Amino acid sequence: MSDVLAVAEHRRGDLRDVSLELITAGRDLADAQGGDLHLAVIGGDAEGFAGELNREGVDAIHAVDDGNEFNHDVYVQAVEQLFDEIGAGTLLLPNSVNGLDYAPAVAERLDVPLVTDAIDLAHEDGLSVTREMYASKVATTVDVDAAEVVVTVRPAEWPKAEGEGSADVRSFDPEIDESTVRSTVKGFEEVGGGDVDISEADVLISVGRGIEEEENIELVEALADALDATLSSSRPIVDAGWLPKNRQVGQSGKVVTPEVYIAIGISGAVQHVAGMKGSETIVAINTDSNAPIMDIADYAIVDDLFDVVPELIEEFGGEPP
Amino acid sequence: MKILVTVKEVAEAEDEFEIDGLDIDDRYLEYDLNEWDDYAIEEAVQIGEDGDDVEVVSVTIGPERAEETVRMGLAKGVDRAIRVWDDTIAGTDDLDVAAKAEILASVVEAEDPDVVFSGVQANDDTFGATGVALAERVGFEWAAVVNHLDQGSLSEGTASVRRELEGGVEELTDVELPAVLTIQTGINEPRYASLRGIRQAQSKPLDVQGLEDLGLDADVVESPVERTAVFEPETESDVVTFDGDANEEAAQLAEMLRDKGVVEG
Numbered sequence: 001m002s003d004v005l006a007v008a009e010h011r012r013g014d015l016r017d018v019s020l021e022l023i024t025a026g027r028d029l030a031d032a033q034g035g036d037l038h039l040a041v042i043g044g045d046a047e048g049f050a051g052e053l054n055r056e057g058v059d060a061i062h063a064v065d066d067g068n069e070f071n072h073d074v075y076v077q078a079v080e081q082l083f084d085e086i087g088a089g090t091l092l093l094p095n096s097v098n099g100l101d102y103a104p105a106v107a108e109r110l111d112v113p114l115v116t117d118a119i120d121l122a123h124e125d126g127l128s129v130t131r132e133m134y135a136s137k138v139a140t141t142v143d144v145d146a147a148e149v150v151v152t153v154r155p156a157e158w159p160k161a162e163g164e165g166s167a168d169v170r171s172f173d174p175e176i177d178e179s180t181v182r183s184t185v186k187g188f189e190e191v192g193g194g195d196v197d198i199s200e201a202d203v204l205i206s207v208g209r210g211i212e213e214e215e216n217i218e219l220v221e222a223l224a225d226a227l228d229a230t231l232s233s234s235r236p237i238v239d240a241g242w243l244p245k246n247r248q249v250g251q252s253g254k255v256v257t258p259e260v261y262i263a264i265g266i267s268g269a270v271q272h273v274a275g276m277k278g279s280e281t282i283v284a285i286n287t288d289s290n291a292p293i294m295d296i297a298d299y300a301i302v303d304d305l306f307d308v309v310p311e312l313i314e315e316f317g318g319e320p321p
Numbered sequence: 322m323k324i325l326v327t328v329k330e331v332a333e334a335e336d337e338f339e340i341d342g343l344d345i346d347d348r349y350l351e352y353d354l355n356e357w358d359d360y361a362i363e364e365a366v367q368i369g370e371d372g373d374d375v376e377v378v379s380v381t382i383g384p385e386r387a388e389e390t391v392r393m394g395l396a397k398g399v400d401r402a403i404r405v406w407d408d409t410i411a412g413t414d415d416l417d418v419a420a421k422a423e424i425l426a427s428v429v430e431a432e433d434p435d436v437v438f439s440g441v442q443a444n445d446d447t448f449g450a451t452g453v454a455l456a457e458r459v460g461f462e463w464a465a466v467v468n469h470l471d472q473g474s475l476s477e478g479t480a481s482v483r484r485e486l487e488g489g490v491e492e493l494t495d496v497e498l499p500a501v502l503t504i505q506t507g508i509n510e511p512r513y514a515s516l517r518g519i520r521q522a523q524s525k526p527l528d529v530q531g532l533e534d535l536g537l538d539a540d541v542v543e544s545p546v547e548r549t550a551v552f553e554p555e556t557e558s559d560v561v562t563f564d565g566d567a568n569e570e571a572a573q574l575a576e577m578l579r580d581k582g583v584v585e586g
């Protein structure tokens with residue numbers, strides 16, 4: 001019997017979806033372990049968030065009133081103290097950018113093992129976590145032989161918890177040692193604006209690292225022209241400066257839901273898929289029939305893009321560069 | 322000022338591969354410098370070039386094979402390298418986050434850097450945790466997923482950074498030094514090593530240390546986290562693959578697009 005503590009995530013006044021997904025994952029695990037599911041929400045409108053988080057399956061919610069936005073030094077101390085106070089066995093945190101900014105430090109402080117980016121959790125003799133390796137080409141199971149553990153959970157893998165709950169909402173007042181708060185969040189900035197909004201496009205021609213060279217970008221530009229479509233890309237193309245930031249699809253770029261998304265030389269990394277899996281029809285052009293993008297594609301051409309794209313341009317009356 | 326950069330040689334799987342026991346069969350793995358670490362090296366080397374009296378040291382936990390990628394860092398401008406390895410580490414299947422943090426912590430304590438750069442994640446096991454765990458262990462401040470650093474701020478004892486959050490939002494944060502920053506791709510443009518750099522790298526110090534040299538007991542590698550299965554994920558995919566030569570493939574895709582009515586012509 002052991003309790004699960006999950007910590008919600010919010011930013012700039014909004015609860016993030018992963019918080020509700022944590023409830024689903026946490027409830028299943030608490031059932032398997034015969035324990036309760038506790039939630040913590042730290043900072044911001046903690047009381048208000050606690051109301052939103054009060055979904056079916058949650059046993060208790062601990063609201064910590066400290067600061068507006070995420071500060072990892074505060075989170076680490078609050079979560080460590082709450083985990084100890086509850087006497088929980090499993091700490092479930094989001095595998096988000098902020099989750100990765102404090103989960104490893106909490107695990108260190110509690111001196112318990114850490115497993116990140118879980119895509120499945122099972123509990124029989126002990127906790128068993130499924131996660132991926134080698135750019136999602138394989139999945140692995142890792143068993144944790146410890147009474148206490150910190151696990152981060154991949155966003156969008158579990159459904160959001162629904163139904164109204166009847167959790168007991170209490171406030172928790174951790175002792176924060178201000179001298180250890182040595183980082184200050186000064187503000188936020190939205191990036192990737194500009195003239196083109198790829199999230200408005202009906203058809204996206206999206207190009208990835210398979211294009212190899214900057215000078216080859218004109219090949220996919222010609223295809224986008226021939227189809228009267230909009231050009232977007234995966235992250236490495238933007239990192240390299242071959243296309244501007246506002247063309248990037250994915251976790252740290254834009255979320256797009258076009259009628260047709262044509263991924264050309266894109267492997268389908270989880271952070272990319274996060275931005276395009278809601279597309280109505282997904283087409284992949286890739287030499288690797290095992291690439292993760294194939295798992296979510298509706299149509300595929302397993303071939304060299306440098307052979308296929310010129311043919312496609314001609315199909316639509318264009319002229320390959 | 323001293324900058325320590327943690328680097329890892331990572332394995333990448335070829336398109337077609339076989340699983341052998343608890344890993345991909347080594348015949349199908351290719352080794353290279355972790356993509357994120359390349360950006361971490363570049364950031365450190367740039368600071369080294371712009372400032373007087375800046376030493377850039379890299380540290381890796383890895384077998385002799387990893388010296389190739391370590392030398393690559395030296396060729397790009399890292400001054401000196403440390404490689405941690407011995408029979409005890411070699412005999413361990415997976416170093417967990419705590420073990421890596423403990424080993425790197427002993428190097429941090431010996432080197433006493435002002436700032437440590439690590440990659441956001443290693444592209445093979447993608448734990449994404451070593452840098453922050455290390456920071457907590459040595460009592461440094463930290464920032465994860467940094468895609469901009471105001472290099473000038475370092476001389477004032479602060480790292481003014483941007484952390485790349487989800488959805489095109491960046492967080493502007495000041496972090497007191499000493500600190501660990503986990504570096505995100507795109508923060509800079511990693512250079513290629515010059516021929517001159519490659520020649521010079523051959524004579525730069527590359528020091529190999531074992532657990533004992535670092536004052537650590539053999540049991541630091543023991544872990545309650547154990548890999549018990551590796552498998553190819555079952556796909557629920559019902560993808561329709563267009564077959565034929567490139568011309569035939571393109572024709573079928575074109576027909577599908579026209580049928581959907583999303584394109585004209």
Ligand SMILES: Cc1cc2nc3c(=O)[nH]c(=O)nc-3n(C[C@H](O)[C@H](O)[C@H](O)COP(=O)(O)OP(=O)(O)OC[C@H]3O[C@@H](n4cnc5c(N)ncnc54)[C@H](O)[C@@H]3O)c2cc1C
Nearest residue numbers: 208209210234235250251252253265266267272286287305
């Ligand atoms: C915190 C964080 C945030 C991130 N945010 C994003 C994000 O917002 N968006 C994003 O895209 N990524 C993001 N990433 C990066 C992501 O993990 C991947 O590294 C990236 O998506 C890979 O891009 P890619 O598919 O173009 O390249 P690769 O993974 O290198 O894939 C290239 C593909 O091209 C194929 N190929 C090669 N040559 C050819 C050819 N001639 N013809 C046809 N196919 C070919 C290969 O088989 C391969 O599948 C993020 C990572 C982190 C850690």
